[in-house]
Amino acid sequence: MTHLSSDELIDAVEGLLPPERHAHLAACDVCQRELAGLSSVLSDAKHTSIPEPSPLFWQHFSERVRTAIDDDASQSGNWPSWIRWQVLAPIGVAAMIILGLMIAVPKQNPVDSPLALQAPEAPETLQASESWVMVTELVGNIDLDTASAAGVIEPGVAEQAVLHLTAEEQQELTRLLKAELQRAKS
């Protein structure tokens, strides 16, 4: 009969060897020696305690964990703490409305350019400008109040969010809006 496998030796160490394998173990010196070696080292390991830290360590440990959690919370966001959806959503809506208004503002007629008179518009450009006209007509009449009434933006959310920003955050918001306006103009 074959020697005990590593699984069976572990079962034997833990007293869980199936009865049908006991006969082999009883007759096999190699398996007995192997089992005795494993059992001995396991017993050694079981009886090895670890040094107990001082009682003071335990008293302060939960406090230490608490401090570590606070530090972790403050470090976890490399993003500025004010960048949350509660702030970003109204800003996003406000930016969309501004964009809509900018599109709605009548632009200088490109017909003034002599080149524009000569060059016929490409079909895609024509289609695009038609889409823009439609968007302009749809969005052009929508101001902040209308958007609020339509439920696009809850009344006062954007204002509330802006009012709760610190001076530094307001500066950042101004910068973002300016950059957005600049991008839209160009």
Added chain:
Amino acid sequence: MSHESALAIQAWALPVVKPLAGLEDSELVSAAAGGSREAFDVLVERHQRTVYQVCYRFVNNHEDASDLAQDAFVRAWRGLKTFKGQSALSTWLYRIAVNVCLNRVSAKGPAMEPIDATDHVADVRIEGAQHAMIREERAVAVRKAIASLPDKQRATLILRTYHDMSHQQIADVLGSSVGAVKANFFHALANLKKILGTEP
């Protein structure tokens, strides 16, 4: 109204506020997941010793073990909302602690017991208990040998031998199969035997 009935009404009307320390782990987890730091403090106090012991067995020194145990609890706090209670909280904490240890150990290399960890051997000598000293020296050697085992073998041996976890629970913690756990346990013991030169 009798005094007894007045008391009965009072007891019924007032909400019963159980002290946190008297709550079950599952109740504390719910409270902590809802943001109660006090509830989490109680959980830390309840499980700090076992989590520390897992970490100590891994790294074999107090400084690293306390850092790792702390790290394990920070991660537990972060992940509380993901704990669904399918396993015991202690098993979940073991899993976190073992993962923290495995990551740290592989990043830092093999763990070594500092020289001062054997200081208490000298204390024992002063007591004149030669037998205790020999036993303690043996314990130092065994801890060192365990700390030198490959990661999975070490984790398996620690969880099976010192925390009485079943093969299935260890498999869950390590993300492996029962067969792999048994194989790792066998190799851990065989390697320990080789390192320690244990003769039956």
